[in-house]
Amino acid sequence: MRRLFVIHESPWSERARWALDHHGLDYNTVGHLPLLGEWQLRRLLGRQKERITVPVLAADGSAYGDSWEIALYADRTGAREKLVPSSLEGEVRHWNQVADGGMGGVRPRVLARMLENPKSLDAQAPPFVPTWARALLRPTARLVVRHLQRKYQTRSDGIGTNGMQLRSALDTLREGLKGNKRYLLGQFTYADIAMATLLQGVLPVSDLYLRLPPAIRDVWTEESVARDYADLIAWRDDLYERHRKAS
Template sequence: MSDPGVGVPLRLITIPWSHYCEKARWALDRAGVPYREDAYLPLAHALPSLRAGGRRSVPVLVTRAGAVSDSTDILRYADAFVPSEHALFSGEPGARRDDIEALEERFDRELGPASRRVAYFHLLPDEEGAFALMGGSLRSLEGAGAAPPWWFGRRVFRAYYPIARAVMKRVMRIDAAGAERSRGKLRAVFDAVNERLRDGRPFLVGDRFSAADLTFAALAAPLIVPERHPVPFPFAGLPAVLRELIEALRAEPAGAFVQRLYREQRHRKAGPPAGG
């Protein structure tokens, strides 16, 4: 597949179940930007990311002009391929645009790390749950025609997992105290979104889908497990305490909002720009 207008293949380097990678994937899918997804296990993603010109984190979008190595920058990249009135960041009056950008930044800074730490705190001790998540990711990639590297297999992961888990816990500060702090941040963000939705508005800002909506839905997804997520989360195989948290958050207005956005917006195309 090709980079629109330049004939150079795009690659999206990911950890397939990463919510920041899902944020980037959603924006590219919505804009109709074709790409190949190169998926890696946690930690194993770092070297390919660096080689592509990104950082040690993913997602990294490899384009003709170089690497785009931040999920928000990938959203802005995707905006170039849709009509301005349907762009994730533009097409709104100044105050609304500022509101979208402020919400998107807050979700990136607070919700993303918090939901990841809480989810991993409960999931990492449960090897079978982690294997189920990985297996679902592999099947979804294979079904979409994306071929993981030869070593990206379940047998390799079982041998690799104890090392990966130890490093992830240290690097991401995944412990009881960190998880409790993240629960507090998660609670604050959900309370703010619940309050914003009290008036029945269909989207967080204005009357159309924006970067604020996409970012909230994608970064909350690990703790909502919405239908139509392109990478299936094995809800029944998750630890009981994590399932209870997911069910509680789903019942809130913000959780219902995430589920609706995945049903109504996740696979909707924004369309090419006029004359494009």
């Protein structure tokens, strides 16, 4: 059975799940614990010194180390319409890079807010930890968040450079959808998935598709940006309704 290592709320993990689900490929989901679980991913990927991130897919004797590689694997293995058609690969890759650039403006804010929100730290505990014991693990959760800040060299500057980085990506999306387009490239592709999941860092999608604890939803939400880009939120929600099964 395929194993998909994820951080549940991560937009990159959602991209990978969506690609596999689009093709109806079965897999077991494994929740990744940052810092603690990296040794296992290094063993799977054969990377001892490179930075390790999730999602990671272990399938058919191989390991795939990011959501783009996983989407290409899903296209090769599945039988449904390709998410990265060969004729559009360059354009899809471009939109994937735009989404990654926008996420560069989201991650610093999310990590900084987690350090300020004890309940969001509690939500990082593994599922088997009882609710009453989660507060006892907050020092460990803070250690993990600070590790992620160092790993990605993030610095939160509120609505400064980080906010501009996100808004620039959203402006690019708005321009790409001009003319009331349903899809960025005339058909449903991984470009739409990448940009739709970027909006997770503005206003997370409904719990119908991705259930989040309230504290996690709070740290991922940026209300002022959500108001300014309500049209893109509506586009994302429509895309989910038509192309994503309820969880």
